Amino acid sequence: MTVSDTAVTIDPAVQQFLGEPRNMLIDGKWVEAASGKTFPVYNPATGQIMAQVAEGDQEDIHRAVSAARRAFDGGPWRKMIPSERGRLIHRLGDLIEAHREEFAQLESLDNGKPLTVARVADIPLAADLFHYMSGWATKIEGNTIPLSAGTYFAYTLREPIGVVGQIIPWNFPLLMAAWKLGPALAAGCTIVLKPAEQTPLSALRLGELISEAGFPDGVVNIVPGYGETAGAALAAHDGVDKVAFTGSTEVGKLIVQAAAGNLKKVSLELGGKSPNIVLSDMDLDVAIQGASFAIFFNHGQCCSAGSRLYVEKKAFDRVVAGVAEQAKKIKVGSGFEPSTQMGPLVSDEQLRRVTGYLESGISSGARPLSGGHRHGEQGYFVEPTVLVDVRQEMNVVQEEIFGPVVTAMPFTDLDEILPVANDTVYGLAAGIWTRDISKAHQLAAHVRAGTVWINCYNVFDAALPFGGYKQSGWGREMGHEVLEHYTEVKSVCIGL
Numbered sequence: 001m002t003v004s005d006t007a008v009t010i011d012p013a014v015q016q017f018l019g020e021p022r023n024m025l026i027d028g029k030w031v032e033a034a035s036g037k038t039f040p041v042y043n044p045a046t047g048q049i050m051a052q053v054a055e056g057d058q059e060d061i062h063r064a065v066s067a068a069r070r071a072f073d074g075g076p077w078r079k080m081i082p083s084e085r086g087r088l089i090h091r092l093g094d095l096i097e098a099h100r101e102e103f104a105q106l107e108s109l110d111n112g113k114p115l116t117v118a119r120v121a122d123i124p125l126a127a128d129l130f131h132y133m134s135g136w137a138t139k140i141e142g143n144t145i146p147l148s149a150g151t152y153f154a155y156t157l158r159e160p161i162g163v164v165g166q167i168i169p170w171n172f173p174l175l176m177a178a179w180k181l182g183p184a185l186a187a188g189c190t191i192v193l194k195p196a197e198q199t200p201l202s203a204l205r206l207g208e209l210i211s212e213a214g215f216p217d218g219v220v221n222i223v224p225g226y227g228e229t230a231g232a233a234l235a236a237h238d239g240v241d242k243v244a245f246t247g248s249t250e251v252g253k254l255i256v257q258a259a260a261g262n263l264k265k266v267s268l269e270l271g272g273k274s275p276n277i278v279l280s281d282m283d284l285d286v287a288i289q290g291a292s293f294a295i296f297f298n299h300g301q302c303c304s305a306g307s308r309l310y311v312e313k314k315a316f317d318r319v320v321a322g323v324a325e326q327a328k329k330i331k332v333g334s335g336f337e338p339s340t341q342m343g344p345l346v347s348d349e350q351l352r353r354v355t356g357y358l359e360s361g362i363s364s365g366a367r368p369l370s371g372g373h374r375h376g377e378q379g380y381f382v383e384p385t386v387l388v389d390v391r392q393e394m395n396v397v398q399e400e401i402f403g404p405v406v407t408a409m410p411f412t413d414l415d416e417i418l419p420v421a422n423d424t425v426y427g428l429a430a431g432i433w434t435r436d437i438s439k440a441h442q443l444a445a446h447v448r449a450g451t452v453w454i455n456c457y458n459v460f461d462a463a464l465p466f467g468g469y470k471q472s473g474w475g476r477e478m479g480h481e482v483l484e485h486y487t488e489v490k491s492v493c494i495g496l
């Protein structure tokens with residue numbers, strides 16, 4: 001483990017967790033990969049290996065799906081009363097809170113995000129998600145339906161969809177696990193979770209707490225491994241009733257193809273290229289702060305990042321100068337350094353991807369008002385960047401960069417900005433900054449996006465549904481809407 005260059009004392013539980021190779025959770029037991037292989041986990045602040053994790057593949061996925069199948073089809077989970085299921089989910093939220101510092105440290109080391117951010121965002125939101133979802137376990141109801149067909153009594157039942165495969169990304173590792181596991185457990189499903197290969201650690205620690213909370217064996221199985229092997233095997237497995245995926249739009253399409261074999265249900269939370277629209281009537285200092293937070297939070301590694309900034313012409317110069325000034329002030333460094341405001345990107349691959357976009361954007365005429373390059377020589381750091389002189393058709397304006405890079409363009413009125421705001425294949429989120437209530441609602445109504453933030457950005461809450469229009473995905477996470485994606489409706493009709 002190489003975390004010696006850190007300024008915060010590492011929690012002894014974290015030391016111990018990183019010190020031994022981590023196995024996978026199948027049927028309530030921690031087991032090695034069938035192949036015996038492990039893969040390395042890197043510290044993105046240094047690029048050095050921090051831990052070894054069992055490398056799941058097809059055989060392990062098969063074992064995990066079989067365990068989940070047994071737990072769903074005949075085990076104690078199906079017989080458990082809803083209130084007890086809710087209590088277990090609530091207890092899991094409590095256990096995360098009890099271990100919050102340990103989780104925050106694991107997350108910061110594994111993903112690179114500032115420890116201060118993991119402490120106030122990732123970990124409390126993950127605990128809250130389980131607490132919120134625990135309440136739904138007792139509230140999943142059907143309807144009684146008056147029929148016109150004759151004298152019948154008819155009702156619907158909402159039943160768990162079955163065995164669910166869940167494939168999650170690395171940008172909020174624990175929180176993404178919570179978003180997926182919470183509703184599936186509330187609905188009564190069993191699960192095989194595959195964390196991202198870049199950041200498997202917090203999900204594996206969560207697996208220990210799942211056992212400690214008292215979930216029966218096989219209800220949650222956690223198989224770390226690579227996407228092309230373990231992930232693909234899970235998406236294709238015939239024993240899986242539904243696959244839920246968060247990640248790139250490119251892989252989302254592969255998931256849909258893999259699911260076609262047994263027509264398993266699919267929900268997808270994919271990429272975004274969200275417009276953030278500032279009108280000149282707004283308090284511009286607030287808009288500048290908001291636009292900076294919209295793109296630079298979590299280093300821009302947010303599917304909802306406000307990566308296309310559109311500012312009404314008369315406020316453009318002031319707002320982009322303000323955002324660039326904010327960008328220059330951001331303290332970039334190791335997530336464990338208390339003064340750090342932005343850590344490294346998650347991996348060497350993401351560093352190359354993001355700097356590749358910077359090079360191609362700048363060579364096609366984009367001008368950086370701040371940043372524009374890699375930061376430093378060691379680790380995967382990128383300078384917070386504001387690009388102006390961009391055109392709508394440029395790659396940096398159309399494609400998800402997933403780094404701390406915002407493009408900024410001026411506009412004159414609502415008629416001009418609406419088609420431009422909607423001019424990408426994505427539709428995940430949008431931001432609007434204005435004091436004009438009429439314009440705010442007109443824009444909100446016309447933007448094709450699953451979430452619209454007005455005078456705020458990146459507000460997430462377990463009760464607020466989140467998901468995408470267009471190629472940003474299928475279905476919704478959180479709120480009660482998510483439960484529809486983990487349940488089947490059964491119509492029961494009785495002749496009287």
Ligand code: NAI
Binds near residue numbers: 168170171249269402
């Ligand atoms: P990815 O989509 O390849 O990875 C996400 C998850 O999918 C990981 O668990 C991975 O192991 C798995 N996966 C990869 N290939 C798979 C396959 N063939 N079958 C089943 N599972 C598979 O994303 P990656 O490569 O980490 O990042 C690339 C880009 O994706 C980023 O630059 C960003 O634009 C986007 N992305 C979007 C996220 C979001 O929250 N919507 C999260 C992560 C990445």
Ligand code: MG
Binds near residue numbers: 251
């Ligand atoms: Mg990939």
